[in-house]
Amino acid sequence: MSATFVLTLLMFSLSLFELVSALSGSGNATYEEPPYHYSGCPGFHDVHQGNMAKATKKIWNDDAVCGKKFLVMCIDGREGDFSPCNQVNAYVQVKIVGYCEGCKGVVVLTEEAFARMATTDVRAIEVAYAQDVYEDHAIARSWFAQCFKNASRIAK
Numbered sequence: 001m002s003a004t005f006v007l008t009l010l011m012f013s014l015s016l017f018e019l020v021s022a023l024s025g026s027g028n029a030t031y032e033e034p035p036y037h038y039s040g041c042p043g044f045h046d047v048h049q050g051n052m053a054k055a056t057k058k059i060w061n062d063d064a065v066c067g068k069k070f071l072v073m074c075i076d077g078r079e080g081d082f083s084p085c086n087q088v089n090a091y092v093q094v095k096i097v098g099y100c101e102g103c104k105g106v107v108v109l110t111e112e113a114f115a116r117m118a119t120t121d122v123r124a125i126e127v128a129y130a131q132d133v134y135e136d137h138a139i140a141r142s143w144f145a146q147c148f149k150n151a152s153r154i155a156k
Contacts, residue, residue, distance in 0.1 A: 023131035027058060028105030029072055030124045031114035040099030041066035051092055051113040054100040059107070059129075065096045069132040072107060074117040077126045084125045090117040093132055 038044050038054065040063060053072070055065050073091035076083050092113050100108045106129055111120060118125045 038098030044097035
């Protein structure tokens with residue numbers, strides 16, 4: 001391989017990593033029960049079901065995330081034999097359709113979206129999240145695994 005090709009590939013990888021890492025991290029996700037009420041994102045006031053979420057100030061960025069899709073993965077917060085996650089590395093793709101001023105954590109999910117990852121017997125779970133810039137969810141799952149492979153709380 002030529003040095004130019006390797007350098008170009010390295011620069012591309014770094015720019016992609018910077019893009020994704022700026023829109024990713026970990027925190028808590030909660031859920032709300034229907035009926036859902038959204039504000040802050042024009043055009044999404046009448047969304048009543050599906051894999052939707054409200055952003056908190058942690059990712060809001062003056063409404064820049066409105067309409068963006070995020071992958072949210074349940075981190076196994078196991079206590080004894082109990083895990084809130086439905087399965088190891090359960091995740092869901094959600095669309096940001098509102099803002100939750102004063103809410104803690106990262107996102108407030110619809111009950112349907114939350115239930116795809118975790119039991120609704122708990123109101124909050126630990127999650128890893130990333131803006132879904134990939135078309136292939138297998139790539140996104142691999143990216144999650146790489147980012148959090150050293151986190152001992154992630155179920156293997």
